[in-house]
Amino acid sequence: MSHSHYDLIVIGSGPAGEKGAAQAAYFGKKVALIEREPVLGGAAANTGTLPSKTLRETALYLSGFRQRGLYGVSMSLKEKVTARDFLFRERQVQHTEHLRIIANLKRHHVALYNGSASFADAHTIRLENRGVAPVTLTADHVLIAVGSHPFRPPVFPFHDARVYDSDTILNLHDIPREMLVVGGGVIGCEYACMFAALGIKVTLLEGRDRLLAFLDPEVAALLTRNMIEMGIDVRFNEQVAAVAATPAHLTATLASGGKVTADTILVAAGRSGNTATLNLPAAGLAVGKRGCLDVNERYQTAVPHIYAAGDVIGFPALAATSMEQARVAMVHAFDLKYKTRIATLLPYGIYTIPECSMAGETEDALAKKGVAFIAGTAPYAANARGQIIGAQSGFLKLLFAADTMRLLGVHAIGEQASELVHIGLVALHAGAGADLFIETCFNYPTLGELYKYATYDALGRRAKLRGESQAPFEPAPPTNPSH
Numbered sequence: 001m002s003h004s005h006y007d008l009i010v011i012g013s014g015p016a017g018e019k020g021a022a023q024a025a026y027f028g029k030k031v032a033l034i035e036r037e038p039v040l041g042g043a044a045a046n047t048g049t050l051p052s053k054t055l056r057e058t059a060l061y062l063s064g065f066r067q068r069g070l071y072g073v074s075m076s077l078k079e080k081v082t083a084r085d086f087l088f089r090e091r092q093v094q095h096t097e098h099l100r101i102i103a104n105l106k107r108h109h110v111a112l113y114n115g116s117a118s119f120a121d122a123h124t125i126r127l128e129n130r131g132v133a134p135v136t137l138t139a140d141h142v143l144i145a146v147g148s149h150p151f152r153p154p155v156f157p158f159h160d161a162r163v164y165d166s167d168t169i170l171n172l173h174d175i176p177r178e179m180l181v182v183g184g185g186v187i188g189c190e191y192a193c194m195f196a197a198l199g200i201k202v203t204l205l206e207g208r209d210r211l212l213a214f215l216d217p218e219v220a221a222l223l224t225r226n227m228i229e230m231g232i233d234v235r236f237n238e239q240v241a242a243v244a245a246t247p248a249h250l251t252a253t254l255a256s257g258g259k260v261t262a263d264t265i266l267v268a269a270g271r272s273g274n275t276a277t278l279n280l281p282a283a284g285l286a287v288g289k290r291g292c293l294d295v296n297e298r299y300q301t302a303v304p305h306i307y308a309a310g311d312v313i314g315f316p317a318l319a320a321t322s323m324e325q326a327r328v329a330m331v332h333a334f335d336l337k338y339k340t341r342i343a344t345l346l347p348y349g350i351y352t353i354p355e356c357s358m359a360g361e362t363e364d365a366l367a368k369k370g371v372a373f374i375a376g377t378a379p380y381a382a383n384a385r386g387q388i389i390g391a392q393s394g395f396l397k398l399l400f401a402a403d404t405m406r407l408l409g410v411h412a413i414g415e416q417a418s419e420l421v422h423i424g425l426v427a428l429h430a431g432a433g434a435d436l437f438i439e440t441c442f443n444y445p446t447l448g449e450l451y452k453y454a455t456y457d458a459l460g461r462r463a464k465l466r467g468e469s470q471a472p473f474e475p476a477p478p479t480n481p482s483h
Contacts, residue, residue, distance in 0.1 A: 004111075006032045008333070009125050009139040011117045011278070014042020015319045016310030017145035018101055020326030025108035027336050032111040032137055034127060040101045040112075041094075042147045042310075052166075052190055053351050054093045059194040060353070113137070119283035122303055141305050141333045144293065145326060146278065148271040148311035151290065153240075156182075156267050160245050163265045166191070176200060176263035180252055182240055184211045186350050188268035189227070193353035196230045203233040203260050210236065212350065216363060216397060216411040219356050223413060226354060226393060273312040289314075297341070299329035307333055321346055345428050349418035354394055357421035360409035360428045361399060372402035374465075376458025380414045383453070384445030391415050396450040398424065398437075400458050405434040412450075420447050434459060 007029040010021045017033060018040070025031045105112060115129035120136065127135040150165035152158055158165070161173065166187045177200065181192045184206025192204045204227070211227075211234070212220050228234055242253040243265070252260045273291035280287060284303050288294050292314040299307045307329040310322035324342040331338045350356040366373045380386035380394035394414020401408055410424030427436055437455040442448040 004032070004135075004137050006030045006111070006137065006139045008032070008141045008143060008330070009034065009137055010110075010143045010145060011125070012042060012145035012147055012274075012310070012312075013040040013101065013105075014145060014147045014310060014322065016147075016312075016322040016326040017042065017143070018104065019323040020143045020145060020307075020309060020330050021110045022104055022108045023327045023330040023336075024334060025110050027330075027334065027338075029334060030111075031108070032113060032139070033105060034113045034115065034117045034125065034137075036114070036116045038114070039098050040105075041097055042145075052187075052194075055170075056190065056194045056351050056353070059197040116277060118277060118279040119285075120279075122283045122306065141307065142283075143326060143329060143333075144275075144278070144301070144306065144308040144312055145310045145322075146274040146312050148273050148291075148317065150267070151270045151272050153267065153269050155240055155242060156265065157243055157245055158267075160250070162245075162250055162263065163243075163267070165267050165269075166271075169266055172264075178249075178262040178264075179203070180205070180250070180260050180262040180265045181268060182252075182265065183268035183270075184208070184234070184236075185268060185270070186212065188266070189223070189350065189352045191266055191268065192232055193227060193230065196227070196232045197353055201231065201233075203235065203262065205238045205240065205254070205260075206234070206236050207239050208236065212356070214348075214362075215350070215356060215358065218395075218397065219358070219411050219413045222393060222395075223352055223354070223356055227352070230353065271311065271317065273314075275312060298332040299325055300332070305333070316346065316348070318346075318348070343429065345425065347418075347421050347425050349421070351418065354391075354414045355417040356413045357417040358409070358411045359421055359425040360407070362409060362411070363399065366399065366408065371408070373408060374400045374402050374405070374458045374462045376400070376454040376456070376461065378450040378453035378457060380447070380450070383447060383450055385447050385449070386414070388445060389415055396420065396454045398451070398454045398458060400434055400455075400462075402462065405458070405462070407432055407434070407436075414447075416447055420450070423448060423451055 008024045008031045010017045010033040013033055013035040021031050021033045113127055115127045117125050117127055120126045123138050125137045127137060150167050152165060156163055179195050179200050179202050181188050181202060181204045184204055188204060189211060192202050196202045210220055211224050224234060239255040240252045241255045244251045249261050249263060250265055273287065275287050275291045283306060285301055293301055293308040293312055295301055295308050295313050299309050301308050309325035309329050311317045328339060328342050331340055345359055347357060347359045375397055377395050377397045380391035391414055397411040398407060399409035400406065407427050410421055412420050434455045437451045442452060
């Protein structure tokens, strides 16, 4: 049994693992990274972030969704789309990302190991790989970045090839005619939209009374309306009680007594940490809910030299935040003179059709805190760039402090919303207010102009509340952002 010692051992090569390893190695630490899968990148590169977003673009392209009615012609899905057509671009993007990760780790001189890692003690990792003698590695510090896997409720017959979770959906055999999506969270909504764009009849079941409760209510309501207009049968307060399978189809019996028949079922019921095989008790660690690890603000576990980052520590479980968590963890682990905390304001992007994105406070949160605020909105339909790209719905909403007009929150739904939000995100970090958007000259025509008109709208509302007869600024277009 061979043995090597490192300053840091990283378990997992997803966004947290890759960036944590690179951060420590950049500052001269001897780093090893262990990945149990045959390819690097974790869920972000192989089953989650990049694949699902690539599939979304593929669905929009194959369906001609963005061009519907835009140029006076009707675009429709070509007569027969195969799973090969649908997955072709996703495979290309995935391969390119694998090469990028390998190149990055090699550039930082990170030692790569393939195999299944488990703790022998708090400083010792046992590495096993089929057909190869076990390897023992020791380290001063360990970063656990093993990611997560889809939670599989026992009611669903996952042994049936027609029942998928959010990982296995990438192995879709055939494009179905009818699909049941169970779970109206981010993953469920994203996949429901992309399959509906392909012309598939989609039924979406959500156990609560609205989609994506963390979103601004107007954004969530408009997204729901758009999904229904796409042909998605959205059903709230519904849960699956049983599933019956026949050669012809799958039938889900609902707790309400109803039934839904489909060719395929996609279950999006949340995720669980990949900690079961790590032998955490040997390191003095225990897991919490759904296999996740608890950490402090430095991303230390209960064992001070063992850190954890990414999906394995739970919410928000986003690729962008996972990278930042791991970088910050390594700064604390090795007392590096670098960034010691992640940003307090994080953007959230939901790649539905249309996209939704947000940063900062919501109206509900401000109301609960007793903070007086003014909301201003600007609709895509009244924006020149919005007209050019054929945006029939969508809006930008800005939330300002009522007294100072300092920006408190940014909410967007529509084409490129996940890009648009970053203008507001930077303004939030800078502590900027309405003056910033009024004084800024935005390119014309651009969606960025929405910031100026949403600010005009907020200033107009504020003037009205104050009883001012005339405001010294241009009024926003009188279009309801919900339409």
